[in-house]
Each structure stands twice: as C-alpha cells, then as structure tokens.
Amino acid sequence: MAGLSDIEWTDATWNPISGCTMISPGCTNCYAMRMASRLQSMGHPAYTGVTRKSGGRPVWTGLTNLNGEALSTPLRWRAPRKVFVNSMSDLFQDGIPDEFVRRIWDVMQQAHWHIFQVLTKRPDNMLRVVTENRLPTLPNVWLGTSVESGKYKSRITSLRRVPAQVRFISFEPLIGAIGKVNLSGVHWAIVGGESGPGARPMQQRWIEEIKTQCKTQKVAFFFKQWGGVNKKTTGRIYRGRTWDEFPKQTISIAAE
Numbered sequence: 237m238a239g240l241s242d243i244e245w246t247d248a249t250w251n252p253i254s255g256c257t258m259i260s261p262g263c264t265n266c267y268a269m270r271m272a273s274r275l276q277s278m279g280h281p282a283y284t285g286v287t288r289k290s291g292g293r294p295v296w297t298g299l300t301n302l303n304g305e306a307l308s309t310p311l312r313w314r315a316p317r318k319v320f321v322n323s324m325s326d327l328f329q330d331g332i333p334d335e336f337v338r339r340i341w342d343v344m345q346q347a348h349w350h351i352f353q354v355l356t357k358r359p360d361n362m363l364r365v366v367t368e369n370r371l372p373t374l375p376n377v378w379l380g381t382s383v384e385s386g387k388y389k390s391r392i393t394s395l396r397r398v399p400a401q402v403r404f405i406s407f408e409p410l411i412g413a414i415g416k417v418n419l420s421g422v423h424w425a426i427v428g429g430e431s432g433p434g435a436r437p438m439q440q441r442w443i444e445e446i447k448t449q450c451k452t453q454k455v456a457f458f459f460k461q462w463g464g465v466n467k468k469t470t471g472r473i474y475r476g477r478t479w480d481e482f483p484k485q486t487i488s489i490a491a492e
Contacts, residue, residue, distance in 0.1 A: 248317045251306060254286055256269075264434075302333075302336050328361040362395075378424070437464070457479050
C-alpha cells in the first residue's frame with residue numbers, strides 16, 4: 237500500500253512491510269490496526285493474516301509480511317516527495333531481516349530526490365541495525381522515534397545515538413505529560429492527539445511544555461492535530477494558528 241497521504245507532515249506513504257506488534261500504550265488505538273483489518277477483509281494480499289479480532293476490535297497478530305514488489309515504488313515517483321516509510325508497520329520491529337532493511341536503504345539511496353521519514357518505537361533496534369550493517373547516513377533520510385508520554389523518554393536517548401543528518405520525535409499520540417526533555421541532536425518535533433474510536437484526550441499543558449522546550453532548544457515544532465473521536469471537528473489550530481515548522485534541511489535537500 238503506497239500513495240499520496242493526508243497525514244499533515246508528509247506527502248506520501250510507502251509500505252514495503254505490513255503487520256506489526258504492540259509495544260507500549262501508544263499502540264493501543266493504533267489507526268494502522270484498523271486500516272490493516274479493513275485491507276485484510278478486502279483480500280489485499282499484503283495484509284493477509286496480520287490482524288485478528290479481540291474484544292470486537294482488530295489487533296495485530298504479530299505476523300509481518302515483506303512486500304518485495306513494493307520496494308521499487310518510490311523510484312517511479314519522479315516528482316520529489318516527503319515519504320513516510322512503513323506508515324502501516326515499524327521497520328525496526330523484532331523479526332524484520334536485516335537484509336530486507338538493507339534493500340529498503342538501497343532504494344532510499346537511489347531515490348535521492350525524495351525525503352524519507354522513518355519512524356519507530358524501537359530506536360534501540362534501529363541503532364543496532366544501522367551500525368551493525370554499516371548503513372550509510374543519507375541526507376534524504378530522516379530518522380525518528382515515537383514518544384507518547386514521559387515514561388518513554390529513554391527512546392530519545394537511543395535515537396540520539398543513531399547516525400542521522402535529521403532526527404525527529406513524534407509525540408503522538410500524546411497521552412501523558414512529557415516533562416523536561418533533552419532535545420539535543422533532535423531537529424524536529426511533531427505533536428498530536430490520539431484520534432478515532434476510544435481516543436484518549438490530550439491536555440493543552442502537555443503541548444505547551446513541549447513547544448516551549450522546542451523554542452528554547454531551537455527545534456522545529458509541528459502541531460499535527462488535537463485528535464479525538466472525530467479529528468476533523470477538533471482541527472489543528474493551537475493558540476490561534478497552525479504550526480507547520482520543518483527542519484531547515486528540507487529546503488537544501490529538495491533543491492538538490
């Protein structure tokens with residue numbers, strides 16, 4: 237599954253892997269589980285067996301499918317795009333062969349006119365795979381981690397150790413206060429509330445403490461959404477405006 241995206245901070249999604257596993261509370265209401273379940277019910281081969289029903293709702297089974305036929309997709313997109321890699325999965329979850337990650341890296345290196353945004357809840361795995369396989373630090377590949385509350389701030393420490401020209405944090409779904417956070421070595425922060433059925437509310441003070449620290453530590457700040465059961469009704473206006481900052485590297489990379 238790949239194509240144009242309505243996710244506010246990217247242009248397109250690319251999913252050479254489908255299926256995932258839950259690792260922390262931020263996974264509980266993951267939109268990808270619901271979407272994968274629908275695609276599975278429609279007979280989409282890439283999503284065969286990746287979800288099951290539990291308590292009337294879809295959950296991951298732990299099965300992952302490697303979609304080799306999707307690897308070349310970005311090479312066919314000639315206009316430069318920001319591409320969210322594995323929006324329906326996690327490239328660095330346990331069980332993904334290093335060899336397949338290397339193949340994805342090769343494509344990202346070949347498709348140098350795109351910016352690839354790789355987001356994981358497992359930055360320790362990312363560090364291991366990148367270093368053990370000596371994957372090159374590519375100027376068009378941004379590496380990030382998700383942090384849903386202060387309990388998981390250690391992921392930022394792991395991310396900081398990963399070689400990357402651009403590092404970013406997705407504080408989404410933001411389901412708890414982050415508190416004081418060291419953003420050194422981080423270039424971009426995304427903040428967003430949980431959306432969809434069972435969405436847990438986000439508090440304004442949680443947003444403000446992140447935004448204030450981004451300003452102090454000179455990190456680009458992007459406010460994605462308030463979230464809620466219907467995110468369209470709550471919108472993405474914060475303090476009277478939208479906040480759509482991107483890392484400064486965006487301009488120079490896109491111009492190459």
